[in-house]
Amino acid sequence: MAVATATIKFLQTPTSPAWVEQALAHLDVILLDHAQCERKAAGVAMSFINRYPSDGDLVKALTAIAQEELAHFAQVNQWLERRGVPLGPLPPPPYGAALRQQVRSVEPYRQLDLLLVSALIEARSHERLGLLGQHISDPELAHFYCSLMASEARHYGAYWVLATERFPRPEVEDRLIALATAESSILATLHPLPRIHS
Ligand SMILES: [Fe+2]
Ligand SMILES: [Fe+2]
Numbered sequence: 001m002a003v004a005t006a007t008i009k010f011l012q013t014p015t016s017p018a019w020v021e022q023a024l025a026h027l028d029v030i031l032l033d034h035a036q037c038e039r040k041a042a043g044v045a046m047s048f049i050n051r052y053p054s055d056g057d058l059v060k061a062l063t064a065i066a067q068e069e070l071a072h073f074a075q076v077n078q079w080l081e082r083r084g085v086p087l088g089p090l091p092p093p094p095y096g097a098a099l100r101q102q103v104r105s106v107e108p109y110r111q112l113d114l115l116l117v118s119a120l121i122e123a124r125s126h127e128r129l130g131l132l133g134q135h136i137s138d139p140e141l142a143h144f145y146c147s148l149m150a151s152e153a154r155h156y157g158a159y160w161v162l163a164t165e166r167f168p169r170p171e172v173e174d175r176l177i178a179l180a181t182a183e184s185s186i187l188a189t190l191h192p193l194p195r196i197h198s
Contacts, residue, residue, distance in 0.1 A: 010123040010156065010176065012184040019190060019198065020131050026194035027136070028085045033195045035076040036090055037125065041155075042069035044118055052111070057165070061158050068151055079141065095197035096121075098186045102179055112167050116176050119159035120183045121197075126152035128196055 023030045045066035049059050080087060099121070103113040126149055133145035163172045191198035 010120060010160075010180055011127060012177075012180045013188075015124075015128055015131060015187070016190065019128070020135055022190060022194050022198065023128075023132060023196075024135055028080075028083060029090070029194045030132070030196065031076060031080055031083065032085055032088070033090055034129075035073060035080060035087070036092070037196050038069050038073035038076055040096070041122070041125075042066045042073060044121075045069060048114070048118075058162055061162060065155055065158060068155075072148060072151070075144070079144065090195075091193070093191045093193060093195040093198045095186055095191075095195075099179075099183060102182050108167070112163060112172065112175060113179065115159050115163040115166075116172070116179050117183075119156045119163065119176075120180055122152050122156035122159060124183065124187075124197060126156060 042065075045062040048062045049066070052058050077087065099117050103117060104110055129145050129152060130149045133142050133149060136142040136145060160172075187197070
C-alpha cells in the first residue's frame, strides 16, 4: 500500500503503512476513537485556559481551538450516527499517558512541555487524518478527513507559536527535538488496538 512519505514538520518519523492497514480494517473503531480524540483535544485547550487564566493571548488562542475541537467532535459524532455506531467509552492507547510522562513537573518548564506535547499530538493527528483522507474508499468520508487536516495544521502551528512567544527559541527547538523523538518511539511498535494514535 502506498503511503505518503512526506514527514510533517515536527514529527521525527512518518506513520507506517501498517497503521493505515489497521485503521482501514477497523474504520468504525477508528471513528469512535477519533471522536474521543476531538473531545480530549477540546479538554486540553480548556485545561490550558484553566491553568493560565491571566495570559490573555493564550486564553484567546485556546478558546478558539477549544471551540473548533468541539465542533469536530460534533461532526465525528454525526458520522458515527450515520454509520449506526453507538457512542461509548473506548480504552485509550498508551500514547497520551506516555507523552504526559515526558512533561516536567516544575514551571515554567511544565508550560513549555505541555505546549510542545500538544503541538506534537496535533501534528500526528494532522498526518494520520490526512492518511485516512487519502486511503478511505468512501469519497464523502475521505473528503471529511481531508477537510479536517487544515484545522489540525493550524492547531499545531498555534501551540508552536504560543511556545516560541513565551520561551527562547533555541530552548523551544531543543525541547521539541527531545519530545518529538519520544513521540516517535512511543509509536514505533504498532499498538494492537486500532486507534488514531496506536
Ligand atoms: Fe480537531
Ligand atoms: Fe486539533
